[in-house]
Amino acid sequence: MVFNHQENINFFQNAPQMGLSPVQYACLSAEGLATVESFLDFEEDDLDSAARNLRVAIPAVPEIMNAVDPLLVAFPPVPPAIPACTMPANCLKHLNIASVAYHYYIYIGREPTPVNMNFTRVLRGFHIEAEAIKKLAKQTKPDVPVLNKNTPPNKWLESFRDCL
Amino acid sequence: MLVRGASLSYVIRVDPLVPAEVDDPLVAGSGFGSSGSVLEELIKRLAQNHPLFKSDDAAVSSLLEEAVRGTRFEATIKTFTKRKQGRNAYLTIVSSHAGVDK
Numbered sequence: 314m315v316f317n318h319q320e321n322i323n324f325f326q327n328a329p330q331m332g333l334s335p336v337q338y339a340c341l342s343a344e345g346l347a348t349v350e351s352f353l354d355f356e357e358d359d360l361d362s363a364a365r366n367l368r369v370a371i372p373a374v375p376e377i378m379n380a381v382d383p384l385l386v387a388f389p390p391v392p393p394a395i396p397a398c399t400m401p402a403n404c405l406k407h408l409n410i411a412s413v414a415y416h417y418y419i420y421i422g423r424e425p426t427p428v429n430m431n432f433t434r435v436l437r438g439f440h441i442e443a444e445a446i447k448k449l450a451k452q453t454k455p456d457v458p459v460l461n462k463n464t465p466p467n468k469w470l471e472s473f474r475d476c477l
Numbered sequence: 478m479l480v481r482g483a484s485l486s487y488v489i490r491v492d493p494l495v496p497a498e499v500d501d502p503l504v505a506g507s508g509f510g511s512s513g514s515v516l517e518e519l520i521k522r523l524a525q526n527h528p529l530f531k532s533d534d535a536a537v538s539s540l541l542e543e544a545v546r547g548t549r550f551e552a553t554i555k556t557f558t559k560r561k562q563g564r565n566a567y568l569t570i571v572s573s574h575a576g577v578d579k
Contacts, residue, residue: 414508417515421522422495429503439508442515446483449516457543460550466574473544477485477537 316349320427324349324411329433331407336398340367343395346408349425352415360408363400370397407432410440417443483519488537489567493525525564537563541570550574 316324325331325338333341341347344363346355355363373394379385414436418425429435458464458472501510501522509518524530538561545551553573557566 417508417519420524420527421518422524423498423503423522429508434506435508438506439515442508446516446519450483457540460545460548460570466550466570469544470571473540474486474489476540477489 315424315426321348324427324430330431331411332401332404334398336396337367337400337404340395340398341400343371349411349415349430352412352425353419355408355412356416357409357412360405360412364405367398367400371395407436410436410443413443414439483523484516485533485537487520487523488525488530488533488564490520493564495522495524531561534563535561538566539563541566545570
């Protein structure tokens with residue numbers, strides 16, 4: 314495991330990183346995002362859903378005693394209660410960027426580490442490039458060049474690569 | 478998703494293997510290694526054994542099919558375009574018609 318317990322806390326709670334308060338981090342953990350590795354299951358939509366869920370408190374469920382024998386517990390309690398909290402837009406933005414970066418590292422066969430997931434030093438610059446790539450992907454690609462006598466393969470290859 | 482929006486160029490890159498992290502470490506303070514940018518990093522390091530590679534390979538195959546339709550080059554890659562193997566079709570054109578000895 315690349316991120317140890319303390320590094321996970323630092324990642325989620327330090328101000329230059331995700332900047333969550335301990336309560337917000339606890340609530341997010343209850344949603345399933347407790348470690349950096351959990352980003353594997355959290356993309357932009359999932360983070361939005363989690364942020365919405367945080368606004369609703371979940372009360373603890375007290376234990377239910379057996380009706381026949383009051384000393385026996387029929388159903389154990391479900392603690393602890395999860396308080397309601399809000400997720401600041403800035404934190405949500407940082408989490409979204411971290412999620413994109415995490416998936417990027419996995420796809421390119423690199424291990425996400427506390428160094429390459431540092432928001433100030435790496436992710437801020439990464440986000441700028443990632444946004445540019447997304448805009449580029451939305452642009453209309455040039456028509457596929459036709460390979461013919463007037464366009465020999467050597468010249469055609471260059472223009473073909475541009476339309477990919 | 479960023480990765481799916483990346484260029485299809487990774488399908489036709491020369492080396493299908495992804496370099497080990499030890500041989501191609503990240504540049505300090507950035508999210509890429511020797512490739513020099515996030516986009517180039519995606520082209521250089523996206524795995525070609527990923528489940529989504531097949532659909533990207535097919536997309537390249539369609540583009541190639543469109544490019545050679547009705548030309549003498551069509552027969553060269555027909556075997557691969559029929560199987561939607563864009564990478565193989567591209568490499569065949571390069572080796573048959575645009576190699577160093579051509």
